[in-house]
Structures are given as C-alpha cells and as structure tokens.
Amino acid sequence: MEKQRITGAEALMRSLEHQGVKTLFGYPGGSIMPTFDALYGHRDQLNHILVRHEQGAAHAAQGFARVSGEVGVCLVTSGPGVTNTITGVADAMLDSTPIVVIAGQTPVSLLGTDAFQEVDLVGITQPISKWSYQIRRAEDVAWAVARAFYIAKSGRPGPVVLDFTKNAQTEMVDYEPVDLDFIRSYDPIPDIDRVELQHAADLINGAERPLVLVGQGVELGNAQEELCAFLEKTDIPCGRTLLGLSAIPSDHPLNKGMLGMHGNLGPNVKTNECDVLIAVGMRFDDRVTGNVNTYARQAKIIHMDIDSAEINKNIKVDVAVLGDCKETLAELTKLVREKKHTEWIASFEEHEKKEFENVIEKEIYPKEGPLNMGEVVRVVSEATNHEAILVTDVGQNQMMAARYFKYTKNRSIVTSGGLGTMGFGLPAAVGATFGCPERTVCVFMGDGGLQMSIQELGTIMEQQAPVKMILMNNNYLGNVRQWQKMFFGGRYSFTPMVNPDYMKIASAYGIQSRRVINREDLQEAVLEMLATDGPFLLETCVIEEGAVMPMTPPGGTVSEMLLEC
Amino acid sequence: MEKKLYTIIVHSENFAGLLNQVTAVFTRRQINIESLNVSASSIQGVHKYTITAWTDEETIEKVVKQIEKKIDVLQANYFVDEEIYQHEIALYKLSNPEFQNNPMASKVIRRHNARIVEVNPVYCIVEKNGMSEDITELYTELSELNCVLQFVRSGRVAITTSNLELVDEFLEYREEKYRKQKQEKV
Structure with a gap:
C-alpha cells in the first residue's frame, strides 16, 4: 500500500x-x-x-x-x-x-x-x-x-x-498501517510445562474428593467447552467465582454454585473438605478465600493460570500449570482418567438443602411481606428464559443478582468484581447493548448505584439503547447497612437515603417505566419491560432491610458461613 | 520469615517511565529500597537495574514476578550475596586540618586500601571501592575521628556469578518462540 x-x-x-x-x-x-x-x-x-x-x-x-x-x-x-x-x-x-x-x-x-x-x-x-x-x-x-x-x-x-x-x-x-504480534519483553502465553501438567494429572487421577474452581479466565480464554469436557470426563464438581458464573451453564449437573463471601454453602464448605483443589483462571481473591490461613489447608492445590504472577500470590499451591487454559485444559483432559465421584458429589446435597431451606426459599419464593430482591431477580431471569446478559451494579443488588440469575450462555455476566465500583452497572449495560445487540441486557441496580451514574440515562435516551433497567429500591445503601447491622452494632451511619421520584426522572428522559410495589404485579411488569422495544426502567420497591445470606464474614473461614444475620 | 538483604537485578527496554514502574512495586508493599543503580547493560538498548532491599524470600519472589509482569521489563531476578559478585564505590570528604593532624588517619586509610584523591588546606577527598560492608566500616572509623564533612556511596552494582547468562538466554528464547509461532501460522 x-x-x-x-x-x-x-x-x-x-x-x-x-x-x-x-x-x-x-x-x-x-x-x-x-x-x-x-x-x-x-x-x-x-x-x-x-x-x-x-x-x-x-x-x-x-x-x-x-x-x-x-x-x-x-x-x-x-x-x-x-x-x-x-x-x-x-x-x-x-x-x-x-x-x-x-x-x-x-x-x-x-x-x-x-x-x-x-x-x-x-x-x-x-x-x-x-x-x-x-x-x-x-x-x-x-x-x-x-x-x-x-x-x-x-x-x-x-x-x-x-x-x-x-x-x-x-x-x-x-x-502506513502497522500490525504487531510480538514484543520481546512480553510473553503473553507461557509455555506449557509437561512435567507440571503430568503432576496435575496424577493428583487428579488419585483424588477421591476433587473440586474445581472456575474463574473468568475460562471465559477470557474461550475454554468453556474444554472446561465441560474436563469436568465431565473426570466427574468433578465445580464452584464458580463471581466473574466466572456463566463459564458453565447454571443447570449443568456438575455446577455446584458460586464461591465466595455470599456464594453457595456447598462449594464453600467443600473447599475445606476436598482432597484436590483445581483452580482454573481464578486468582484466589480475598472475597473468595476468606481467611487464607484456614483455606483448603487439607487439599493439594493445582493452579491453572495464564499469569505467572498469580501463582503463590495469595495461596501457596502444589502444582502450577501455566498457559492458555483452552490448551492446558484440553491437554489435561487427555492425561486424566475417566472416573466417577458419585458419593462425593452427592455429599453436596445436604448443604444445598440446608441453604435452600434456610435462605433461598424465603428469598426467592416469599409468600408475604414486601418484595424481596432475590425474588425480583428470579422473576426476571425466568422471564428471559435465562438467556439474557446480566449486568449488575455493586452491593446487595449485585450479590442477589449473581446468586439468583441463571445462565445458559457464555459471557453473560458483567459486574465489577475486583474494584467493586458503584455506578458501574448502568454505563456497562449501555456498552453491553452495543457489544451484543442481538441479546437482551438486564441491569440490576440499587438506588445508590443508579444515582452514581444516573446521567447515563441521557445516553440511553439518545441512543435508544435497549437496556432493561431493574432498580431494586430499598431506600438504603443496603450492603453497607447490612454490615452496619452485623458488625457495627446497628449504627446506620449515613446509609438511609431519600430518593427522588424515579418515574418522573424516566419520564423526563422519555424512557418508559413502571413502579412495582405489590407481589401480584411483579411478573406482569417484568413481562411488560421485556416486551417493550428499547429501554425500560422497572423500579421495584423491595424490602428495606433485606440481607444477602449466607455470608462468610470478612476474614472468616469459608466453611463456616453464616446462614442468618 | 527470615529477612535478608536481597539483590534484585532487572533488565528492561530503555523507555521513559520504567524506573517509576519498577520502584512502584516496592512502594505498594512498603518495602524500602536500600540502594538502586540504573545503567546501560551489555545488550544494546537494554537497561539494567540493581536494587537491594531487606525482605523475606516469599515477598521478594512476589515482588520480582510483579516487576517482570510490566510489559517492557525483560527479566527480573533476585539473588542472595553468595550468588553475585557485588561492588560499591564511596567518596568521603574529610575536614582539614582535623584529618591531616590526626596520626590515626593515614593508618585507617591504608588499612582500608582507600585512596586520597584530593588534598587542600580545607579538606581532603578519599575514594574507596569495595564490598558494602567495607565501605560502611571505613565510614564508621572516619566518623570516630570527627572529620567527615560529606559521605556518599554509589549503591550496589552486581553481576551474577552463575555460568548462565539469563537475559541472553531469555532473548534467544523469545526470538525462537516467535519464529515458531510464525511458522505455525504459515
């Protein structure tokens, strides 16, 4: 040229x-x-x-x-x-x-x-x-x-x-256009170490109670199929991190739920019971590990990651398999034997049952009282046939959405995991509608987070970006309020919030909206939102002092989650 | 964990702002840098940093990985004293006539194998090459004579004593890997 x-x-x-x-x-x-x-x-x-x-x-x-x-x-x-x-x-x-x-x-x-x-x-x-x-x-x-x-x-x-x-x-x-695919000081994909890979395979082949931790790396590496093939051949149950939630379909029998502070009981408890822990594309964040000194001490740990600086950063591991997980998972699958872990997998059930009875059922199928956050999430997820992209803001809305939304497609969760940025949700949802125009994008926000980026309603209006906005309004900065109740003696220091009339705000921007207070209106309102072309703001007036449970308190032990606060 | 003085050797491309990125890794973990020396290396366009810091092995391992993760850093490694040949230079400005009149002074200088490079009625300048401890020792002895006006040391420079040239090998490995990648694509 x-x-x-x-x-x-x-x-x-x-x-x-x-x-x-x-x-x-x-x-x-x-x-x-x-x-x-x-x-x-x-x-x-x-x-x-x-x-x-x-x-x-x-x-x-x-x-x-x-x-x-x-x-x-x-x-x-x-x-x-x-x-x-x-x-x-x-x-x-x-x-x-x-x-x-x-x-x-x-x-x-x-x-x-x-x-x-x-x-x-x-x-x-x-x-x-x-x-x-x-x-x-x-x-x-x-x-x-x-x-x-x-x-x-x-x-x-x-x-x-x-x-x-x-x-x-x-x-x-x-x-003149420039193409660049090499920087000598930067090696983006480390070579696979066959010896380490074999060590990993040996540990897995000998394991009685193995557990896989699935992180966002699986999605970033487009290794979702390789992951499933590996899990299915070895019959190993898995827990997913917040950012790795959609790396495997929610209803996959080997998916045992979410890890971390507000994750599910099963994978958290089992982290401290497994004999081999296989972490794939995750970084042992403190919100996943709780107290590192009581985290999976009994297990041999295999860490598969593309970033060598993550190895031994938070958790000392026994085997490190560096490389692109699309490749390393495929190679590992060849080296491992087919096996059944029926009893081990069945042992998750008691925890699932306990969590369902103590937490989930009340949260998503309440019979009386004000709307629950989990219930709103469940209804939206079901109404989208679990096929929508979930975007969240940060706080209780985020944890409730992560816990109760279900995923059938990859790359379906957009949330601020590491930084925990309030105000992330609304603009991220705008971006998601441009990144995947053929998919439905639902964003869950609290009244705090929406107001941190509320000006982006202007962008949504101008672009007619089809963002389905679900505001879960509890008139509190709910997550901080929950912590104040649990750890600061109920001193609600600057967490109650006076809210504007969101219907008027939506109307000023020419965005269709609806407010739901009563349970009997919820389903229909959600369907109306989804049937509307273009953006829609659904304000749900949820229980003011709702709490996200279960919970591993900060610095606590993963296997000792609190079921109530 | 036991704390030791580690010598960290970093090789990077010669881009503006890299020193900042390297030192920021220490700052973030609140590790004091004892000494820092930056200069051109034997490889054209590649800069070499010699850094010393007191810390434990677990920490220094993480620090080195995080430095190496910077895009324009070629390699970062840490060493203990047994794995390197290290040297420092120091200058001492000593006041006259206190220094000249003290009968101990010349003995100290000779015993330490230091050189007097400038003498005038107001001061002398003494230069000393050596291991870090020798330089400190000379400083201590001169201080006892109450004549030190100024003291400066270069910070450690070091080369590895191993037979492997890590950076050369790294660069060869990178070029080779790239060649293979290209071939695979073709």
Missing part, C-alpha cells in the same frame, strides 16, 4: 479501523478536538457513542468488551476528561478487561508546565493499567495503537492508556 500523508488524528482513525474497531465511547474536549474533527469524517465507519460523563465511557467500554470479547475503546480529552475514566481503568485492571483509553494531552511544548487541563496521565495510570504510553509524534500513532490493542487483548487482558499529545494529532505523517 502506498504511504499517504495525513495528520496524526487521521492516522488514529485509520489505525482504529485497521484494528477492526467499529464502536467508540467518548466525550470531546479541548485537547482531543483535532481527533474528534477527524472522527467527524469517519462517523459512518466508527460509531461514536456520546456518554454523559467520562467514567461512563470507560464502564461502557468495559461492558462492550466483556460481552463481545473485543477491545472496548474510549476517546476523551485531557485533564478532567481522562481522570474521570480512571475508575474504569482501575476496574478493568482488576477484572482483566481489555479496553483502550485514548486521551488528549497538551502539546509536547507545554508538558510539565501545569498547562490548562494537563495531568501526568502516564504517571497516574502506570500502576493501574497494563500499559500506558504517551504519543508525542504523529509517526508513532500507528505503532502505538497496534501495540495498545495487542497488549490489551493478549495473554491476561487489561486496560491500556494512550496519552495523545495535541501536536501529534495535528502534525503530518506518512501513514
């Missing part, structure tokens, strides 16, 4: 198109204006979604990336524009989400002078991004974009930040 002389901003557009980008989330401003000007000429190829706050752009890019498996892209201005995306960058780092944030920056001549809307973006983002780089010359644009996308999506994915100086946007360059 012949080289063409174009501006750096134009080179950015072409580089993005060369990477296959079709959707951007952004917000214009001073230092990125030459790039937005170039975008105007590409608006038919690059669909730019104007958000209402840059934090929303970052979360929308995350939602887009999580459901589509592609890189989410944000385009914002310097200074406050990009500092507003920082929460999203940190969130994407902790949850291994591939996004590229491109921000304007003052011209090189003004760097370091405290110029208008100048911040040391590379300095700020280095500790919370996979890579951050300042583009100072137009001739670096194509290379930097190619490198950014390669880094964001390869190996363990993560956020990349490009700090695009204004002079580099306006200067001319002889553009």
Whole structure:
C-alpha cells in the first residue's frame, strides 16, 4: 500500500479501523478536538457513542468488551476528561478487561508546565493499567495503537492508556498501517510445562474428593467447552467465582454454585473438605478465600493460570500449570482418567438443602411481606428464559443478582468484581447493548448505584439503547447497612437515603417505566419491560432491610458461613 | 520469615517511565529500597537495574514476578550475596586540618586500601571501592575521628556469578518462540 500523508488524528482513525474497531465511547474536549474533527469524517465507519460523563465511557467500554470479547475503546480529552475514566481503568485492571483509553494531552511544548487541563496521565495510570504510553509524534500513532490493542487483548487482558499529545494529532505523517504480534519483553502465553501438567494429572487421577474452581479466565480464554469436557470426563464438581458464573451453564449437573463471601454453602464448605483443589483462571481473591490461613489447608492445590504472577500470590499451591487454559485444559483432559465421584458429589446435597431451606426459599419464593430482591431477580431471569446478559451494579443488588440469575450462555455476566465500583452497572449495560445487540441486557441496580451514574440515562435516551433497567429500591445503601447491622452494632451511619421520584426522572428522559410495589404485579411488569422495544426502567420497591445470606464474614473461614444475620 | 538483604537485578527496554514502574512495586508493599543503580547493560538498548532491599524470600519472589509482569521489563531476578559478585564505590570528604593532624588517619586509610584523591588546606577527598560492608566500616572509623564533612556511596552494582547468562538466554528464547509461532501460522 502506498504511504499517504495525513495528520496524526487521521492516522488514529485509520489505525482504529485497521484494528477492526467499529464502536467508540467518548466525550470531546479541548485537547482531543483535532481527533474528534477527524472522527467527524469517519462517523459512518466508527460509531461514536456520546456518554454523559467520562467514567461512563470507560464502564461502557468495559461492558462492550466483556460481552463481545473485543477491545472496548474510549476517546476523551485531557485533564478532567481522562481522570474521570480512571475508575474504569482501575476496574478493568482488576477484572482483566481489555479496553483502550485514548486521551488528549497538551502539546509536547507545554508538558510539565501545569498547562490548562494537563495531568501526568502516564504517571497516574502506570500502576493501574497494563500499559500506558504517551504519543508525542504523529509517526508513532500507528505503532502505538497496534501495540495498545495487542497488549490489551493478549495473554491476561487489561486496560491500556494512550496519552495523545495535541501536536501529534495535528502534525503530518506518512501513514502506513502497522500490525504487531510480538514484543520481546512480553510473553503473553507461557509455555506449557509437561512435567507440571503430568503432576496435575496424577493428583487428579488419585483424588477421591476433587473440586474445581472456575474463574473468568475460562471465559477470557474461550475454554468453556474444554472446561465441560474436563469436568465431565473426570466427574468433578465445580464452584464458580463471581466473574466466572456463566463459564458453565447454571443447570449443568456438575455446577455446584458460586464461591465466595455470599456464594453457595456447598462449594464453600467443600473447599475445606476436598482432597484436590483445581483452580482454573481464578486468582484466589480475598472475597473468595476468606481467611487464607484456614483455606483448603487439607487439599493439594493445582493452579491453572495464564499469569505467572498469580501463582503463590495469595495461596501457596502444589502444582502450577501455566498457559492458555483452552490448551492446558484440553491437554489435561487427555492425561486424566475417566472416573466417577458419585458419593462425593452427592455429599453436596445436604448443604444445598440446608441453604435452600434456610435462605433461598424465603428469598426467592416469599409468600408475604414486601418484595424481596432475590425474588425480583428470579422473576426476571425466568422471564428471559435465562438467556439474557446480566449486568449488575455493586452491593446487595449485585450479590442477589449473581446468586439468583441463571445462565445458559457464555459471557453473560458483567459486574465489577475486583474494584467493586458503584455506578458501574448502568454505563456497562449501555456498552453491553452495543457489544451484543442481538441479546437482551438486564441491569440490576440499587438506588445508590443508579444515582452514581444516573446521567447515563441521557445516553440511553439518545441512543435508544435497549437496556432493561431493574432498580431494586430499598431506600438504603443496603450492603453497607447490612454490615452496619452485623458488625457495627446497628449504627446506620449515613446509609438511609431519600430518593427522588424515579418515574418522573424516566419520564423526563422519555424512557418508559413502571413502579412495582405489590407481589401480584411483579411478573406482569417484568413481562411488560421485556416486551417493550428499547429501554425500560422497572423500579421495584423491595424490602428495606433485606440481607444477602449466607455470608462468610470478612476474614472468616469459608466453611463456616453464616446462614442468618 | 527470615529477612535478608536481597539483590534484585532487572533488565528492561530503555523507555521513559520504567524506573517509576519498577520502584512502584516496592512502594505498594512498603518495602524500602536500600540502594538502586540504573545503567546501560551489555545488550544494546537494554537497561539494567540493581536494587537491594531487606525482605523475606516469599515477598521478594512476589515482588520480582510483579516487576517482570510490566510489559517492557525483560527479566527480573533476585539473588542472595553468595550468588553475585557485588561492588560499591564511596567518596568521603574529610575536614582539614582535623584529618591531616590526626596520626590515626593515614593508618585507617591504608588499612582500608582507600585512596586520597584530593588534598587542600580545607579538606581532603578519599575514594574507596569495595564490598558494602567495607565501605560502611571505613565510614564508621572516619566518623570516630570527627572529620567527615560529606559521605556518599554509589549503591550496589552486581553481576551474577552463575555460568548462565539469563537475559541472553531469555532473548534467544523469545526470538525462537516467535519464529515458531510464525511458522505455525504459515
């Protein structure tokens, strides 16, 4: 291809198109204006979604990336524009989400002078991004974009930040597309160590009570089928982390539920009874392990991960199988013997029964009293035939949704796991509707989280993004309130909240809405929401002091979950 | 766990901002860096960091992995003193006439095999090469003579004593892996 002389901003557009980008989330401003000007000429190829706050752009890019498996892209201005995306960058780092944030920056001549809307973006983002780089010359644009996308999506994915100086946007360059698939200092997929793999197989073949922990790595590595093949051949039950929930269908007989602080009794108790623990694409987060000194001490632990820095980070393991789990799971499946663990699997039942009787039944099939959060989640999940994409905000709504939503398809949960970002849900759901336009996207939020990103109703209105918003309004910051009740003597320090009239808000944005107070209206309201074309806000007025149970208190032992508070 | 002085050797690409990324890993865990030296390495375009820090093995192992995880870091390894040849240089500015008039002074300098590189009526400058402990020892003895105006040490530089050249091997391995990947694609 012949080289063409174009501006750096134009080179950015072409580089993005060369990477296959079709959707951007952004917000214009001073230092990125030459790039937005170039975008105007590409608006038919690059669909730019104007958000209402840059934090929303970052979360929308995350939602887009999580459901589509592609890189989410944000385009914002310097200074406050990009500092507003920082929460999203940190969130994407902790949850291994591939996004590229491109921000304007003052011209090189003004760097370091405290110029208008100048911040040391590379300095700020280095500790919370996979890579951050300042583009100072137009001739670096194509290379930097190619490198950014390669880094964001390869190996363990993560956020990349490009700090695009204004002079580099306006200067001319002889553009040539760049393809990049090698960085000598960066080995995204470690080689498989056959000896370790054999050790893992030997442990599994000798195991009487094995348990698999399924993490998001299985989804990121597209290894869902390999996982099922492995589980089915070895007949090993599994628990899933919050981010790994949809890696295996909910009704799979070997799926024994969710791990962690508010997970299911079975997999948590059994973590401390199993003889071999096989962790796949998960990182032993403290919300999963509770007290590490009482976590699975009796078990031999096998850790399969793509990131060698995760090995022995939180939990000392006996065997580490590094590599892409699509490959390592397939290889491991060849080495393990077919086996039945009927008795072991049956031993989960008593815990399932206990949890159902003490917690679940009351939560999702209540007969009286105000609406329950779990009940709302169940009704929505059933009404979508368990085929929708679940997006959550953070808090009780998140845990209830994670516990009671069911999954039949992969890449069906978008939630802020590591950072626990309130305000994540609504913009992430917007992103998800663009990442998977053919699927229904349901977002569960509390009254706290919705109000943290409520301005994105403007984006939803403008785009007519078909987000099904389920507000579970309890007039409290419910999760903190629950902790205050359990651990702070019931001193409700600034958790009660006075709420606006959400029906009026929805109506001001021209978004259809409905409020449900009574149980007998719930089913029909949910069906109305799902039957409505475009966005819909369903406000459910739920029990004010509901609690998410069971619970492993922070620093507690996984096998000693509390059933009531 | 037992704390030791570990020497961490990092090789990275020569990009702006990398020093920040390397030291940030220590900062995050509140580990004090005892000394830090950055210079070009024997491989063109590759920088070498020699860092020392007091910590335990479990921690240093995690630190090194987290440094190595940075995209533009080629390799990071940690060593104990038995695995490296290490050296430091130090300069001592000593006040005159206190130093010159003290009969002990020249004995101390000779015993430590240090060099006097500048003498004038106001001060002398003494230079000493050696192991970290030798440099500290000389400083202690000179301090006892009450004549030290300034003291500076370079921080440790170190090379590994193993017969394996880890970075060269790493680079060869990376190139080889890439060649194989390309072939597989074709």
